[in-house]
Amino acid sequence: MKPPAKRRVSALVALLVGAVLATSGCNADSATSSGSGDPPDGVLTGPGVTDTTITVGALTDLTGVYATLGKSLTQAQQLYFDEVNASGGICGRDVRVLVRDHGYDVAKGVAAYDEISPQIVGIPQLLGSSVVTAVLPSLERDALLAIPAAWPSTMLKERYVQIVGATYDIEMINGVGYLLRERRVAAGDKIGHVYFEGEYGENALAGAKFAAREAGLTLMEHRIKPTDSNMAAQVAALKSQGVKAVLMSAGPQQSASLAGTAAAAGLNVPIVSSNPGFAPQLLTTPAKAALERNFYLMNSVQTPSSQVAGIQSLVQAYEGKFPGSAVDNGVAFGYVTARVFGEAMRKACEAKDLTRQGIVAALHGINAFDSDGVMAPLDFSRIGDANTRESYVQVPNAQAKGGLASVDGPAPAEAALRYQIAP
Structure with missing residues (x-):
């Protein structure tokens, strides 16, 4: 059964009015975003911004x-x-x-x-x-x-x-610079780098390679997966290679394992980590003493x-x-x-x-x-x-708020100032 003619006309008018209003609304949003409208406070806006x-x-x-x-x-x-x-x-x-x-x-x-x-x-x-x-x-x-x-x-x-x-590469360059300033390593020494596969670890490795070349160091690379939690094999290899320091670009779990296993194996060398490699909760684990003795964190923010x-x-x-x-x-x-x-x-x-x-x-x-x-x-x-290009050097300290205390920085290593970031 067809609706009465008067009802059909009213419905058509309502539909047309709704279409006009919807089109006007779209045009208003577009004008505000493109700059051709007249926003109430004179500020152009777009998605994510309303008047309030x-x-x-x-x-x-x-x-x-x-x-x-x-x-x-x-x-x-x-x-x-x-x-x-x-x-x-x-x-x-x-x-x-x-x-x-x-x-x-x-x-x-x-x-x-x-x-x-x-x-x-x-x-x-x-x-x-x-x-x-x-x-x-x-x-x-x-x-x-x-x-x-x-x-x-x-x-x-x-x-x-x-x-x-x-960035991760600059952190590693600054970390090597700190070891050189503190005379923990010198030209001719071997240093290790344990790093995650993927963008994080590979980018840190690029900085480590540059710093090693600049300082006359030999870099021993040890690539790991994020699922690798036991660093016993890496510690054994690093010890046999005679490294004088270890760079670390992994997570907190790997840092704790490396530090604790190295201490137990008699590998008493500094471990310099990228900033994601530490969490204060590590200081409640058996690795606490080893971390406080040999671990250094490169960071861009002051400690709490x-x-x-x-x-x-x-x-x-x-x-x-x-x-x-x-x-x-x-x-x-x-x-x-x-x-x-x-x-x-x-x-x-x-x-x-x-x-x-x-x-x-x-x-x-x-x-x-x-x-x-x-x-x-x-x-x-x-x-x-x-x-x-500046970094803080920080050390684990269970007595400090946030579990860290700064020992150097913020400062860039000379090599970090010379480093050309790949385009």
């Missing part, structure tokens, strides 16, 4: 192998954005953090990115080199700025990925035990907001990276362009970022180069 909120994302690990780090990073970033909101927000808007846990699983990381990317303006935390690599084409397609909790120099050339701190004012105020605020949570290096790094992203958004607001592209452009206009001493000054203006 700015939404950023965090793709992190809260249940996998780096869950402790992911928790510290996420809470520290939430602390920063809560402080921002309490002081009026950015560009008159509150900042909202959309957190997704990928459990250090690449497939879950990609799925989480696909879910939240339409809702956010950028990603101040993207944990894991493998996840970053997997979503990189999508970051470029979507013009989304991401700050990884990973430091491979191979990503420095990417416009939409901003590493914060010294530092007396630097910026660290002290951060630790106080963090413990006040998250009582009972461990205060480790992830807290300092998470807070600084949130500040970096926040500063880029502030500068984008000043330029009246809070679009994704506007935030990227604003970040690359920052050439002297000051973190109140939590990190060395950072220069984000040179795409393709590290924003710092």
